Amino acid sequence: MKLSALDLGLIVFYLLTVTGLGLWASRGIRTSRDYFLAGKSIPWWAAGMSLVVSDIGAKDMIGLAGDGYRYGIVMMNFDFVGCILPVLVAAFLFMPFFWGSNVTTIPEYLGRRYNTSVRTFFAVVWSLFMLATVATILVSAAAMFEGLLGWSFWVSVGVTSVLVGIYTAFGGLRAVVVTEVFSCVVLIAGATLICVLGIREVGGVSTLVAKVSELSWTREHFELLPSSSHPAYPWPAVVLGLGIVLGPAYWIGNQAIVQRTLGASSEDDARASYVFCAAIKLVFPVLLVVPGLIALALFAEELGPPGPGWDANQVLPLMVKRLVPPGALGILMGAFIAGVMTNLESYINSASTLLVTDLYRPFVRPRASDEECLALGRWLVVGLLIGGALFSYQVKTRFASVFEAFQTFLSFFQGALFALLLFGMLTRRATAEGGVAGMLVGVATAAVLSATGQLYLWTAFWSFVAASLTLVVVSLMTTRKSDEELRGLVCWIR
C-alpha cells in the first residue's frame, strides 16, 4: 500500500512529537524513584489516561477487531466486566493498601504480606509474562506493518523496538505517562475514525446489524453474554473467569497497571485515576470491537468463516487498506503506532522496575547505590526490547490470535495471584505458609487444566478456587503474623 505525502507527514509528526515529549519528560531524572515512580508526581487525569493505553494498545486494536469478527460483541466484556468492575472495586478497597504500604511493586507488597518466596516467584513470573507480552505486542505491530506497508516481519519488529527504546530508556515512568496521554487522544481519534468510515460504508448501524445477522455463523454475535453452550465465551465462564478472577487479578495485581497509581501525586489522585480510566472504558471497547462487525458486513466473503487456521490478525489491516482514504490513513497509522509504543513502553518500564526492585536489589547487590539501580533500569529497557524481539517469532508462529495468546499467558498464574492478594488484603488470618501453598497449587492447577484443553477463562477460575482453598486450609494450620507486622498491609489494620 502506498502512503500519500500527507499520510507520511502525519506519521512523522506523530513520531517526532512522541519522541520529543518523551525526551522532554526525561529531564530531571536523578533517582530510581524518579525513574520508576515518576517522583510520585502524576496528576489523576494523566494517570487515568495512561492506565487506559497501558491496557489497550496494538494487541487490542488488532486482536479485538479479529475476535469481534469471530465472536461478536461478547468481546466487549473484556472491558465491561473484566475492567470497569474490578477497577471501581480496586479504587476503593485495594488501592489504599498499595498506597499506604509505600511499595514500588506488587511482588514487594506480597513479600511484606507473606514472605520472600512469594515475592520472588511472582517477580520472576511477571517478568517472564512481560517479556512474552512485549513479544506479543511486537507481533501485532508486525502484522499491521506487513499488511499496510509490506515490511518484512523482522524489519517491522526492529523499527518498532528502536523507536520505543530511545525515550523509554532515558525517561522512565514520567516519559511513559506523558507520551501515553498524547497517545490516548490519538488512539481514540483513530479508533473512532475507522468506526465512522466503516459504518458509513455499510450504510448505517441498522444495515450493519441486518447484514451481520444474515450470515450463518453469527447467531450470537449481538449477544453481550452468549448462551452457556457458546464454544469460546459461555456467559458463566465470562462472569466467573473474567469478572471474578482474570479482570481483578489484572487490574489489581498487574505491575504495569498499578505502577501508574503508585506514581500518582496523592492517594486521592490515585483513586480518581482509576475512576477516570473506568469512565473512558465505557466507550473504548465499542470502538475496538465494532470494526470486526463492520468487516463481517463488508468483507465476509473475502475473509470467510472463522475456522481452524483462520487468521484473526488479517481483519483490521484489510479494513484499513480498503476503507481509509489517503490523509486519514496517516491518522490511523499514528493511532496504531501510538498503541504499539504505549503498550511496549508500559511493559518494558514495569519489567525493568520489577527486575531491579524485586530481584537485583534483594538478591544480587543489596547494597547497590541508587545511581547503580537507575543505570541498570535503563540498560534493562534495552535488554528487554531485544529479548522481546527475539521471542516474538515464537509467538507469531504458535498462536492464531494475538489476543488469545495474551489471555493464555495471563490465565496461568492470575488465579493464584488474585487469591493471594484478596486473602492477604482482606484477612489477617492468611499466613506465609498458606500463601506459598496457595500459590503453588493455583499455578499447578492452571497448568494441568490448560494442558487438558480447558477454556482459559475456566482455567483461571478453577486455579483461583484451588489456590483459595489451599491458602485457607494451610493458613488455619499455621501461625499468622502479628497485627503490628501487618499494619498498613491488611484492610482492617491501618
Place this chain on the structure above:
Amino acid sequence: MGIDPGALVVILLYAACLAVILFVSPKLLAPTAATAPWWRNVRFWASLVAVVQMVVYAVWG
C-alpha cells in the same frame, strides 16, 4: 421479556460494587475525599459509572 441469567449476575455484581463505593468504610478514604463537593467527589463519579454499566446489561445483556 425478562433479563437473561448472565445479565442478572453481572447487574448484581455491579450492585455489590456500588455498595462498596457508597458504604466503603470512611477510614479507607483520605480525609479530603469525604468533604469534597459532588462534582469533585470520586465516589459520585464511580457510582455513576457503575449505574451506567447496570443499565447497559439490563438493556443489552
